[in-house]
Amino acid sequence: MNFELLIAPHVRQMHAYTPIVPFEVLSQRLGIPVEQIVKLDANENLYGPSPKAVQAMAAANKLHIYPDPDQAELRSAISDYIGIPSEHILCGAGADEIIQLIGMAFLQPGDGLLDLPPTFGMYRWLADITGAQYLPIARQADFSIDVDAVVKRQTLNVKLIFVTNPNNPDGSTIDDATLKQLLALPLIVVLDEAYIDFSSQPSRAAWVQQYPNLIVLRTFSKLLGMAGMRIGYGIFPSAIIEHMWKLKQPYTPTVASSIGAIAALSDRAHLRDNVQRIVAERARMGELLSDLGWLQVYPSETNFLLCRVTNGMTRDRATPGKTVKSYLEQRGILVRYFDRDNLRDCFRVSVGRPEHTDRLIEALREMSETELKSENSKFKNRTEQSFV
Numbered sequence: 001m002n003f004e005l006l007i008a009p010h011v012r013q014m015h016a017y018t019p020i021v022p023f024e025v026l027s028q029r030l031g032i033p034v035e036q037i038v039k040l041d042a043n044e045n046l047y048g049p050s051p052k053a054v055q056a057m058a059a060a061n062k063l064h065i066y067p068d069p070d071q072a073e074l075r076s077a078i079s080d081y082i083g084i085p086s087e088h089i090l091c092g093a094g095a096d097e098i099i100q101l102i103g104m105a106f107l108q109p110g111d112g113l114l115d116l117p118p119t120f121g122m123y124r125w126l127a128d129i130t131g132a133q134y135l136p137i138a139r140q141a142d143f144s145i146d147v148d149a150v151v152k153r154q155t156l157n158v159k160l161i162f163v164t165n166p167n168n169p170d171g172s173t174i175d176d177a178t179l180k181q182l183l184a185l186p187l188i189v190v191l192d193e194a195y196i197d198f199s200s201q202p203s204r205a206a207w208v209q210q211y212p213n214l215i216v217l218r219t220f221s222k223l224l225g226m227a228g229m230r231i232g233y234g235i236f237p238s239a240i241i242e243h244m245w246k247l248k249q250p251y252t253p254t255v256a257s258s259i260g261a262i263a264a265l266s267d268r269a270h271l272r273d274n275v276q277r278i279v280a281e282r283a284r285m286g287e288l289l290s291d292l293g294w295l296q297v298y299p300s301e302t303n304f305l306l307c308r309v310t311n312g313m314t315r316d317r318a319t320p321g322k323t324v325k326s327y328l329e330q331r332g333i334l335v336r337y338f339d340r341d342n343l344r345d346c347f348r349v350s351v352g353r354p355e356h357t358d359r360l361i362e363a364l365r366e367m368s369e370t371e372l373k374s375e376n377s378k379f380k381n382r383t384e385q386s387f388v
């Protein structure tokens with residue numbers, strides 16, 4: 001018997017995702033020590049968590065006991081931070097776990113999931129693992145949402161729409177009127193606010209108390225600098241959250257990450273300073289990138305910037321974004337490239353510390369001087385060969 005056939009058909013059909021290359025492997029491959037690699041490819045917070053969080057995690061002494069499945073202390077600390085009662089909050093191992101729970105709660109094979117690409121890839125993954133129909137509605141050239149197209153895609157079995165605000169990978173936001181148009185539809189709107197702390201726009205988390213079809217996602221991975229601890233949460237309307245608790249495995253997040261998260265939230269001064277530092281650096285980095293003269297930098301309300309290569313010398317290449325990414329990688333600077341139609345001439349770069357920006361800009365200046373401007377450069381030939 002071929003036991004593989006026992007795997008659910010929609011899982012057999014799923015394509016495998018390319019995992020990211022671990023830091024150490026990359027460092028060996030490039031021959032660059034780990035400490036010299038500038039990691040600007042995953043929108044992490046390069047200032048890390050509050051020292052209070054690190055101390056609290058190091059001092060954690062109940063590691064042999066399972067975490068509180070009610071997450072009482074953690075939810076109360078979050079409630080205090082966002083100003084919404086604990087009853088609406090459920091935490092998990094990253095916002096990713098909450099996304100998976102939402103899929104378990106709402107989607108059966110054949111149900112529809114509306115996605116607004118280009119955006120975060122986990123929503124598509126959710127459609128794949130649940131056997132739901134993946135219904136992408138491409139964003140417009142300025143990355144705004146095509147609401148008319150969304151309205152036209154309404155069918156009985158469409159259950160969810162994922163809206164990332166601000167959006168990853170471009171950093172644009174959704175206005176109140178557009179969000180209300182989506183909330184008027186007969187489906188669940190999952191508003192992913194992973195980057196909202198870096199935005200001038202306020203969170204819509206409190207709206208879950210008025211809109212029975214709104215779910216808001218937040219994470220400790222970005223502003224709170226704890227991506228490695230895997231902790232995030234969802235804010236749900238009362239009628240929905242009781243079902244989420246039934247589906248959730250009891251013991252996420254871990255004891256250590258919960259203790260760290262509570263301490264991190266208590267250090268408001270550190271959080272405020274980090275937002276200011278990152279927002280200021282975003283503006284400085286944006287100007288320096290634009291000043292290169294061959295990049296269009298999209299306005300961003302996040303801790304990353306999307307850049308489009310506009311230089312005439314690269315326009316005719318199929319994948320200029322990949323060219324830049326590979327060039328930077330050879331110099332130990334990691335940025336993100338997306339192999340998708342409308343993003344092949346783009347790369348996304350996280351806002352790190354000022355010294356990271358300086359390394360990035362130095363490498364890009366070197367690239368424009370020595371490589372891009374030389375029509376017959378070896379670099380051009382080399383990259384074109386390697387991408388065939």
Ligand code: PMP
Pocket residue numbers: 042043093094095096097120164168192194218219220221227230231232
């Ligand atoms: N939502 C968005 C829009 C993201 O970009 C990311 C991570 N890059 C996440 C959610 C995942 O968050 P977490 O680390 O809490 O799983």
